[in-house]
Amino acid sequence: MTPLARLLAQRIAATGPLTVADYMTESLLHPDHGYYATRDPLGAAGDFTTAPEISQMFGELLGLALAQSWLDQGAPGSIVLAELGPGRGTLMADVLRATAKVPGLAEAATVHFIEASPTLREEQRRRVPQATWHDSVADLPEGPLFLLANEFFDALPIRQFVRQGRLWAERVVGLAEGRLAWGLAPPAAVPALADRLTDTRDGDVIEVCPALPGIMGEVGRRIATHGGTALLVDYGGWHLTGDSFQAVRRHAYADPLEAPGEADLTAHVDFEALAQAAAPAAVTPTTTQGAFLERLGITPRAQVLARALSGERLAAHVAAHRRLTHPDEMGTLFKVMGVHPAAVPPPPGFAD
16 A cells, blocks of 8 residues: 555545545645655656657647737737646746747746646746746736646546436445445435436446636636637547546556555546636637647648757657657547637637
8 A cells, every 4th residue: 555545544434435536636636645746747757748748849839829819819918828737847938939039929928837736846947937836727817818738637636426317326435455445425416417317328427527617717717808818738528428537657557546646647628518617718619639730830840840850869759740649649639629718719720
C-alpha cells in the first residue's frame, strides 16, 4: 500500500466509502501525498506527455489563433491571457514567443495561471516568470479573457452512477479484506440524471463532473460580458455513456485503486456539458485536434522547421508532427472546442 492508500483505508473504515470524486481529489491533491502536490508528472521521467511537451508547434499555433481572435475583436488594449492547469508552463512560453511580433499584443496582455500544484507552480515560474498565479477562475481580474485549457478538464474529479431500473447506484471506493475496492451505494433517484433515463439501459454508467459547470460558467460569463476567446483541448466526446475513469503510471495504464498518490487519474471530458455551461457565450462545434492543427497550418510550419534539422533531430520532429495530428495517435483522440462572444466570428481552426 502507498502511504495515501493507508490513510484512505483508515478514513473509509472510520466514516464509510468514498465517492469517485473524493477519491480523485485525495489522490491528486492531498497536500502531503497527492500526485500533483508532490511531483512533476510530465515527460519521459514522469508518467505522461502532453502536446506542448511534444512540439513547440502546438503552442505556437494556439497562440497565433488567440492572437487572430484578439485582432478580430478590435485588439482591446488590456486583456487577461490565462491558462488552466498550465503544466510546466511550456504551452504559455511558446504562445508568448509566437505572438511577440503581433503589434500591441504583448503590451495589452497580463499572464495568469490557474494551478493547484506547488511543484508545478515552481516549474511554471521558471518558464513564465511574469505570470500571476490564482487558485480559481473566479480570482482572475475582470476584462477580455483569452484562455487556454489543454488537458485540464480531464483531471477534474468525477462521480459515477450505475443505472438500476429508474434509479442510480453511485460507484464508491470501499474496503475488501483491508484493501481499496469498488462498491455501489444503495440505489436512489438522481434528479440531475432524469434526462439520461431516456437513452441508457440497466448497468450503464454515467459520469458527472461536479466542478465543471462552475469553472466553465465563469469562463463563459467573462467572455460573453467582456469579450475574448477560450480554446479547450482534451480527450472526450459528446453526450457520453460509460466508465472512462483511468490511471496512468510510467506511461502505461494502471489499476486506479492500486497506487493512489503515485498515478495520474483522469476521465473523458463531456464536451456537451462544457458547451451548456459556457452559455451565454457561443461555442464552436468540436473538431479533432488533428484537423484543428492542420487548419491552422501545422504542416507548412513543420516543413519550415525541418529545413534546419537532420538525422535524429529531424526524425524526432517528423514523429512529433505525426503524434499530434495522425488519426492513430493524438489526432482524433483529442478534441478542440472554441468559446467566443456570440457577436464575433469563432476563432481560427474550426470548420466553416
